[in-house]
Amino acid sequence: MSSGKTSLAADAGLTHLAVSLRGVTKTYDNGVLALGALDLTVRKGEFISLLGPSGCGKSTALRIIAELTAPSSGTVRVARHEGARQPGHGIGFVFQEPTLMPWTSVRENVRLPLKLAGIPKAEARARSDEALASVGLADFADAFPRELSGGMKMRASLARALVTEPDILLMDEPFAALDEITRFRLNNDLLALWRSLGKTVIFVTHSVFESVYLSQRVVVMTARPGRIQADIRIETVEPRGEAFRTSAAYSDYCRKVSAALAPSYSGQSTL
Amino acid sequence: MNAQATVTAKPRSLQSALRFVLPVIVFAAGILAWELLVRIKGIPPYVLPAPSVIVLTLIKDWAVLSQSLAATLLTTLEGFAAASIGGIALALLFNQSKWVEYSLFPYAIVLQVTPVIAIAPLLLIYLEQQTAVVACAFIVAFFPVLSNTTLGLNSVDRNLAGLFQLYGASKPQTLRFLKLPAALPYILGGLRIAGGLSLIGAVVAEIAAGTAGAGSGLAYRIAESGYRLNIPRMFAALLLLSLAGIVIYGVLAVVSHLVLRRWHESALGKEN
16 A cells, blocks of 8 residues: 555654654553554644544544543654644544533533633633634524534534644544534535644544545554554545545545455454 | 414323322312311311311411421521531542542441431430431431432543543632533432431431420420320421421422523423
8 A cells, every 4th residue: 555655754854743653552451452553643734534443443542642541652742832822732622422511501612621721701702702603603602502403513512622723633533423414514614624724633533435535644544453554645636525525536545445444344254 | 383283282281280280189189088087977186187177276376386397497407508518528528539438438328327216316415406406417318419429420421521631621620610510410419309308307306306305396396296195286297397398399499400401401391
């Protein structure tokens, strides 16, 4: 496969890297080796997908990058904010579930990261409203999470991840539970946001089609313990839109990625 | 669309009306049967007073009974406040330190499973009477608050906890903005149980203290009226106790509903 391309990014020097993992492994308390050894480099402003079967450790990799989980071995380097409005919060995280606090309004949910960082209320409110507007939820700021649809909850979750203006956005199968039409729409909105904000995005998914549609690079992982099986660059005319989804190039890439993914499932003949 | 809505709405409103009307009918029928039984059989009031006699006694003895009601309610309230504050505070302490939890939790259980009626006479020996009665109400009522609050604090969504960690929330911030709100439905459930239990605790202690003769609460009135064979007054005091219990439960249920109505499943309408 075209895994040689990663080295290009590495050669470009550390200053251009957003995330670099070297020999990262994760062993759970029960002795199961979940991940690794994983080597991964992501350039600043890049949109990459981690694609792999369930339980391959892709979510664990994301949690390690976010420092929510400590790696058992290996080194993790994450480029931090420089000269931004709010140091120390260079990472936005979108979980698989919307993970909103049900007891308060959407605006308060989005304001949470700023509140925890001690940003004055007036400024925090303004920035929350800005973030909500950027995901098309301006009219729902005062609603409670239970009053929103699944797609809108996910948008609110995305707004909360964006409100600290992070450099890196980590997304853990965010749209997996949504219906297809909603997912397509959110895919397009996410691409538009990525283009306008220029953030680094690491997107975990188990959908071949979603990964090819969204990302510049698809990193295919093996079954547990997760390692990198293939690293496939998706090159097409930017900006992408619905036309790409129906193009021949798109289906070629999907076939290529599926072929790379197939060995990961070979041990699981029952599926 | 509209016609359909009214058709489906009718049985539902009828059903909710029935839920209210049926118990009232049963109550009225029971009272009527009681009244008739006493009158037809000519049962003397010191064996079984008729409902009408009980109501008349309630009015006649209102001066004495209202004072006793106030005393019992005050005891209950004090016990409830102590149980709420103590139960929540202890649960928070347990949540902060596993060591404290391991050291103290067994004793909380011991206190809970030992029948309070057996502890009350001891408490009356060592404590001043009013303090002992409040202590009894506290002992009975604090455990549901403690265990429910502990459950609530441990039921925080894992991803939300991760989110707070990601944004570097301090321990007090996590407690205030995440753990306490998440535990609130559980805490309110515990308080609802504790309200009724603190009344029971107060009554038990008053009865135990009653034999010592210095009491003034409703339970003391019941014991005292029993010795004097003033059965109508016993019933009147019992009626007041029962009403007090219903009011306490009702108030706590309303408070719980008002606090949770915008977000928690338990307080939402069925249509949503």
